Amino acid sequence: MKSKNVPGMNVDIGGIELKNPVMTASGTFGYGEEYNPYIDINRLGAFIVKGLSREPRSGSPPPRIIETAAGMLNAVGLQNIGVDAFIKEKLPYLSGFDVAVITNIFGETIDDYIRVAERLNGVPGIAGLEVNISCPNVKKGGIAFGDDPETAYEVTRKVKNVTDLPIIVKLTPNVTDITRIARVVEEAGADAVSLINTLKGMAVNVETMKPYLNNITGGLSGPAIKPVALRMVWEVTREVSIPVIGIGGIMNAHDALEFLIVGATAIQIGTANFINPRATMDVLEGIQHYMVENGISDIHDLIGTLTVE
Amino acid sequence: MTNTIKESKKSIVTARIVDHYEVARNHFLMSLKVPSYFQAAVPGQFVMMRVKGREDPFLPRPFSINFLNSHNTGTIMGILYKVIGKGTTIFSRLKKDDELSVMGPLGNGFNMPPDRKKIALVAGGVGVAPLSFLAEYLKRQTNASAQGIEEIVCFLGASTSQLLLDRGRLADACSKLMISTDDGSDGYHGTVTELFQNHIDSYTDNDSIVFCCGPDPMMTGVAGIVKKYSIPCQVSMEERMACGVGACLGCAVRVKSHGDRPRYMTVCKDGPVFDSKDIIWKQA
Known part of the structure; x- marks a missing residue:
């Protein structure tokens, strides 16, 4: 339904053509069936699938989530059906939609990442890979791949070498200098970066003196992290030339616009989906409305327009 | 061929409180006016509720349905709950005519096998x-x-x-x-x-x-x-829930599995009603 009044929303993320910059964040939208009753998936810019590993993963024992001030902690433990079951059981359903399907992948070793990337290469219906480098590297004592520039470089490079798909590297905020990791993965061949993953946190039940999460620590998401995410996205956009995808506490179009203005080419909606299954649609319509109101005919005239006095 | 969506999409509805009182110490019964399609709900199904226009509590809260009555004035859903934490405390202070955002009915309810007497x-x-x-x-x-x-x-x-x-x-x-x-x-x-x-x-x-x-x-x-x-x-x-539809995998419950790997199901989508044989009970 293109008309003269509808502003140009399409963006290019390192070779992945999106009809608009609104994506679902990995792990917050299942495999599509969960939210199909609530939204028209065809209207999304991209659908990022729940993180896939080589083998299925059971995930962590409960409790897995706890609400915190303006957000939530989760320790789901990367539960997923594994790459093979995804291709066989879930991808056919997602392929039925007119939406770019991006598969998020992760591993415990670099070899795991390579295997998953190889498995997905050439599979019809996949537009790109998002490489989650926030998980612990078992061969390096559990230090996250994305916490160490050398490992971040190596995993990016090796995944890039085994895939023809554009790769987006998803960065962890739990680092001293996220721009350094961003530069390194760009150098290693990343076609785009997405940030931020959740911030590591914890919460304690003072009645029982136990942590609320079985895993003790978990990932903080929601509006509580948005200012941190926005700052990091702004910093990274000034340091790299590849597209940056903004993630972190985006609840509405206003939040999404902030990310676009500081330089994000696209944005992902995560935790907001849990509160409002229509959050992606509301954000999309809100961005369009803002553009029409402000006479912006193309989204590129909005991206990176931050004015600093 | 794209999955065309002809049927109308589900949405979160605004439900007005028509009655709300403390039935027993710390236990409240809230009656809400809901759309007529709620009449299709079966016992054991639940709804996710949030106070409309409030950012805190952040996540919606799950409540099982206590009754559904249809009058000529509309469908009334009852929620019987105990005040436990922050969310239920805030709910308990709501008055008649206050509004909630309600998503549902969700999950799988009780299933009565026809051969049981x-x-x-x-x-x-x-x-x-x-x-x-x-x-x-x-x-x-x-x-x-x-x-x-x-x-x-x-x-x-x-x-x-x-x-x-x-x-x-x-x-x-x-x-x-x-x-x-x-x-x-x-x-x-x-x-x-x-x-x-x-x-x-x-x-x-x-x-x-x-x-x-x-x-x-x-x-x-x-x-x-x-x-x-x-x-x-x-x-x-x-279990504690966030999404209510099986996306966040927060409300995991451990169930029996054939292999060595532990197996979890979601209370929201696979449940909340389960066969007791399938659950791995903590002290069982």
Whole structure:
């Protein structure tokens, strides 16, 4: 339904053509069936699938989530059906939609990442890979791949070498200098970066003196992290030339616009989906409305327009 | 070929409170005006609710449906809940005409196999909420279709007599209402699990079924009893939830698996009602 009044929303993320910059964040939208009753998936810019590993993963024992001030902690433990079951059981359903399907992948070793990337290469219906480098590297004592520039470089490079798909590297905020990791993965061949993953946190039940999460620590998401995410996205956009995808506490179009203005080419909606299954649609319509109101005919005239006095 | 969406999409609805009061200490009954499609809800299903226009609490809260009534003025949904934490405290302060955002009905409810003649409902505390709905639902079905249900016995337990919720409704809907209180202020002096155990001889594996909801130790106890006598039992589980639709995988419950790997299901999408045999009970 293109008309003269509808502003140009399409963006290019390192070779992945999106009809608009609104994506679902990995792990917050299942495999599509969960939210199909609530939204028209065809209207999304991209659908990022729940993180896939080589083998299925059971995930962590409960409790897995706890609400915190303006957000939530989760320790789901990367539960997923594994790459093979995804291709066989879930991808056919997602392929039925007119939406770019991006598969998020992760591993415990670099070899795991390579295997998953190889498995997905050439599979019809996949537009790109998002490489989650926030998980612990078992061969390096559990230090996250994305916490160490050398490992971040190596995993990016090796995944890039085994895939023809554009790769987006998803960065962890739990680092001293996220721009350094961003530069390194760009150098290693990343076609785009997405940030931020959740911030590591914890919460304690003072009645029982136990942590609320079985895993003790978990990932903080929601509006509580948005200012941190926005700052990091702004910093990274000034340091790299590849597209940056903004993630972190985006609840509405206003939040999404902030990310676009500081330089994000696209944005992902995560935790907001849990509160409002229509959050992606509301954000999309809100961005369009803002553009029409402000006479912006193309989204590129909005991206990176931050004015600093 | 794209998955074209012809049917209208579900949405979160705004529901107005038509009645709200404290039925017993710290326990409230909220009645909400909901769209007529809620009438399709089955006992055991739940809704996710948030106070409209409020950012805090952040996540919606799950509540099982306690009743659904249709009047000429519309459909009224009842939510019976206990004040536990921040979310329920805020809900408890809401007044008539306040509005909530409601998503649902969600999840899988209780499922009545047609060959069962004797039904036992085992309810602990506020866990009675979905079971009074079920009792009335089954009674209506029995009247309407002359289904072979011979009796519905409800075992209702609480810490003290004042907290025996929905007593009147259960007495009306069930063939028999058996009471237990932890402090002996009414009925059997002890837990509802013990009370149920004392009557287990009335039930057999070929004609009976148990529907159970209550605190974890109570459900664990009931699950242990029915296992011993091979009586089918459905339990309504509870876990902290975020999305309510199976996306966030937050409300995991451990279930039996064939291999070595632990297996989790979601309370929201795979449940909240499970076969008690499928659950790995903490002390079972």
